[in-house]
Amino acid sequence: MFNRRIFLKAGAGVIPIATAMDALRPFSTLSAEETVVAPRSGSSPELRPKLTSLPQRMPAIDPAAEPWQKRVRRVGQSNMTEHDPAVMNVEEWADYWHSAEVDVIFISVTGILAFYPSKVKFHRHGKFLNGRDFFGECIAAAKKRNMRVVARMSPDLNWEDALEVHPEWAMRSKDGSVQFSGEEPRLFKTCMFSTYMDDYIPAIMREINSLYDVDCFYTNGWPPLGALPVCYCAVCSKLPAAGTPAYWRVFTERVLDLWQRYDAIAKEKKQDSFFFANSGGNVRGGPNLDRLGKVAAWFQADNQGRTYDDAAVWGCSLQGRVCNAVLDGKFAANVTAAYSTGNPGWRNASKNPAEARMWLNESLASGMAPYYHFVGSENGFGEDRRWQKVGVDYFRWTAKHDAHFATRRSIANIGVVIGQSTQLLYPGPATVRSRAYMHETMQGIYDALLRGRFAFDFVHEDRLEPERLSKYRALLLPNIAMLSDRQCGQISNYVQSGGSIMASFETSLYDENLNQRENFGLADLLGIHKAGNVIGTNGNPYYARIETPGEVPLHPIPHPILEGFTNTNWIPGAENRIPLKPVQKPVLTVVPGFVRYPPELAYPAVPHTDEPAVVLRESGRSRVAYFPGDIERTYWLTGHGDLLRLLHNTIRWITNDESVVHIEGEGFMEMFCWETAPGYSVHLLNYTNPNAHHGWMQSTYPLGPQTIRLQLPENVRVKSVELLQAGQNLPFHLESQILRFTMPRVEDYEVAAITLA
Numbered sequence: 191m192f193n194r195r196i197f198l199k200a201g202a203g204v205i206p207i208a209t210a211m212d213a214l215r216p217f218s219t220l221s222a223e224e225t226v227v228a229p230r231s232g233s234s235p236e237l238r239p240k241l242t243s244l245p246q247r248m249p250a251i252d253p254a255a256e257p258w259q260k261r262v263r264r265v266g267q268s269n270m271t272e273h274d275p276a277v278m279n280v281e282e283w284a285d286y287w288h289s290a291e292v293d294v295i296f297i298s299v300t301g302i303l304a305f306y307p308s309k310v311k312f313h314r315h316g317k318f319l320n321g322r323d324f325f326g327e328c329i330a331a332a333k334k335r336n337m338r339v340v341a342r343m344s345p346d347l348n349w350e351d352a353l354e355v356h357p358e359w360a361m362r363s364k365d366g367s368v369q370f371s372g373e374e375p376r377l378f379k380t381c382m383f384s385t386y387m388d389d390y391i392p393a394i395m396r397e398i399n400s401l402y403d404v405d406c407f408y409t410n411g412w413p414p415l416g417a418l419p420v421c422y423c424a425v426c427s428k429l430p431a432a433g434t435p436a437y438w439r440v441f442t443e444r445v446l447d448l449w450q451r452y453d454a455i456a457k458e459k460k461q462d463s464f465f466f467a468n469s470g471g472n473v474r475g476g477p478n479l480d481r482l483g484k485v486a487a488w489f490q491a492d493n494q495g496r497t498y499d500d501a502a503v504w505g506c507s508l509q510g511r512v513c514n515a516v517l518d519g520k521f522a523a524n525v526t527a528a529y530s531t532g533n534p535g536w537r538n539a540s541k542n543p544a545e546a547r548m549w550l551n552e553s554l555a556s557g558m559a560p561y562y563h564f565v566g567s568e569n570g571f572g573e574d575r576r577w578q579k580v581g582v583d584y585f586r587w588t589a590k591h592d593a594h595f596a597t598r599r600s601i602a603n604i605g606v607v608i609g610q611s612t613q614l615l616y617p618g619p620a621t622v623r624s625r626a627y628m629h630e631t632m633q634g635i636y637d638a639l640l641r642g643r644f645a646f647d648f649v650h651e652d653r654l655e656p657e658r659l660s661k662y663r664a665l666l667l668p669n670i671a672m673l674s675d676r677q678c679g680q681i682s683n684y685v686q687s688g689g690s691i692m693a694s695f696e697t698s699l700y701d702e703n704l705n706q707r708e709n710f711g712l713a714d715l716l717g718i719h720k721a722g723n724v725i726g727t728n729g730n731p732y733y734a735r736i737e738t739p740g741e742v743p744l745h746p747i748p749h750p751i752l753e754g755f756t757n758t759n760w761i762p763g764a765e766n767r768i769p770l771k772p773v774q775k776p777v778l779t780v781v782p783g784f785v786r787y788p789p790e791l792a793y794p795a796v797p798h799t800d801e802p803a804v805v806l807r808e809s810g811r812s813r814v815a816y817f818p819g820d821i822e823r824t825y826w827l828t829g830h831g832d833l834l835r836l837l838h839n840t841i842r843w844i845t846n847d848e849s850v851v852h853i854e855g856e857g858f859m860e861m862f863c864w865e866t867a868p869g870y871s872v873h874l875l876n877y878t879n880p881n882a883h884h885g886w887m888q889s890t891y892p893l894g895p896q897t898i899r900l901q902l903p904e905n906v907r908v909k910s911v912e913l914l915q916a917g918q919n920l921p922f923h924l925e926s927q928i929l930r931f932t933m934p935r936v937e938d939y940e941v942a943a944i945t946l947a
């Protein structure tokens with residue numbers, strides 16, 4: 191038969207026996223009758239991943255040829271208050287950060303309050319400044335200790351006297367009224383499309399350049415993160431409607447235009463100076479992150495700690511993955527608040543040390559430079575000084591291992607498309623209009639990937655070129671609703687060239703302008719056809735019925751994505767789904783939802799349909815899986831193990847169970863693996879903690895042994911494997927290029943640094 195594929199199932203896995211014709215064949219719906227399986231003996235152990243070799247190592251890079259910020263390993267900041275010129279001891283301040291071995295320090299110029307005798311009109315002097323050059327004294331103290339200086343500005347707010355002369359500087363509400371700060375009503379919000387940004391900010395930058403030797407410029411509080419500004423001033427009224435894709439493009443243009451103009455001003459003083467701004471916002475970002483990544487010399491992730499709407503512990507790692515997706519190896523730092531982030535949050539009280547350390551750990555593990563930050567220096571150098579030892583101890587430890595923390599490229603074989611436009615602009619399906627919708631979707635896939643210990647990167651939807659995707663065995667598209675025709679074409683090309691994908695729910699149902707398509711943009715690739723609008727849940731969500739595949743006598747073996755589902759005819763579906771037209775011999779079918787209460791009526795009116803609950807296809811090396819339900823988000827909302835198992839099985843199936851790094855051991859953790867200049871590094875972050883999903887870490891619950899296996903490239907030999915936290919060398923085995931070693935214990939964080947011979 192033309193589409194026939196043969197599987198041998200033997201103990202440790204599923205081995206497809208491809209024929210030479212496979213690569214030439216059109217996609218076939220995987221059919222049960224075409225699957226011949228041998229019975230598995232005994233219980234079903236977890237599939238053992240097949241290790242694939244790491245790529246040849248990158249050529250050596252001369253550190254001296256790189257921009258200076260690439261050598262920055264530690265960043266510090268005491269965020270200065272108006273009162274500091276009256277009470278802060280500048281020498282003590284500089285001594286502290288010097289003792290923490292920071293390479294660069296942020297010092298406030300600001301824009302709201304001048305920390306030097308500024309002559310720029312409306313740059314109000316702080317009331318305790320009294321003509322003193324506080325900024326200049328801080329620079330001198332930092333430079334004396336060989337720390338570089340970032341001149342920090344805040345262009346987001348100004349005072350009423352400026353408003354009287356420049357009413358056009360203000361952000362306006364729909365009724366024309368001025369938007370003021372929610373906490374300090376004497377300060378109005380400045381509009382980024384106004385001349386405030388064209389005239390006022392450059393005037394301050396040029397004044398700083400004329401008076402001081404700073405190394406670069408930074409703006410706090412602009413551009414906005416995670417949400418787009420809403421302003422009805424005279425300029426903004428002429429722009430596309432707020433929150434639309436068209437507005438986002440104009441917003442991005444404005445941000446990048448100002449960014450590049452400010453950068454040119456920075457370079458008027460010296461060529462290796464530059465401008466950078468507040469960034470971060472995780473997968474939502476602010477401006478288009480693909481474009482920002484091409485412009486930014488320093489990605490400053492303003493992602494300081496856990497807040498109510500981002501409660502999972504991996505918030506900083508997730509930000510690091512976003513940076514890696516868009517920076518092409520350029521410098522990123524993530525700021526960790528030593529103060530109490532959250533709602534409510536205390537600006538001047540230290541947070542739990544275990545929580546602060548985990549955020550610093552995640553910065554390092556995900557490839558960013560750790561940046562430690564406290565606000566204000568009340569009563570000399572702080573009413574609360576507990577944060578200081580946490581930072582010094584941590585930074586001094588990292589300073590002993592700088593070579594291993596400077597990453598070159600990630601080791602991963604799965605790419606997760608982050609869909610920034612979907613994250614920022616898509617309002618959720620018609621059944622659930624919620625800004626939290628995509629946040630929950632991302633948390634669901636992230637949690638599932640960590641629990642499966644998969645090695646993955648993020649991929650921005652505007653970076654789907656073949657040369658970027660070739661490292662990935664599979665791409666995941668967790669409800670990436672908005673995809674342009676071009677992006678759909680790129681994903682199709684990726685699959686045609688041998689890649690695999692897993693997609694869900696409304697993926698590709700909208701174009702880049704949020705216009706809904708008649709059918710999915712990826713319909714042909716996924717082998718699906720939309721049969722109706724989104725169906726939500728009223729009571730009991732739908733179920734996915736396991737369709738019995740071809741029968742081998744006495745041993746009906748299900749498809750590999752159903753591995754482990756025994757003693758049940760169905761598994762949970764998802765909260766929302768898109769009805770599809772029937773496909774040939776589906777593996778799972780939809781049992782429509784019914785009432786949950788009263789229990790008398792909690793049974794399916796229609797127990798069996800031909801509506802698919804998953805669609806699977808394969809051709810050659812490529813495997814394609816599509817779930818019409820929002821299973822990643824439903825998993826996040828419920829924690830249902832069946833959904834987790836289904837996701838894990840499916841990811842293993844589309845990757846053909848191939849892996850670039852394998853870690854065996856107990857516990858819930860996040861793993862990063864990097865190529866470094868000395869060799870490789872494997873980072874394990876221990877999230878086995880009652881506070882992994884809520885509240886801050888209070889203490890650590892150490893993990894037992896973790897055995898790590900990697901297949902090194904040809905001709906690579908290993909000199910040592912060192913645990914950086916435990917401070918010990920490990921025995922290791924290297925045979926047929928497979929490196930194997932065991933970490934005996936993982937506290938909150940451990941790094942295995944592999945040095946090559």
Ligand SMILES: [Zn+2]
Nearest residue numbers: 381421423426
């Ligand atoms: Zn405006």
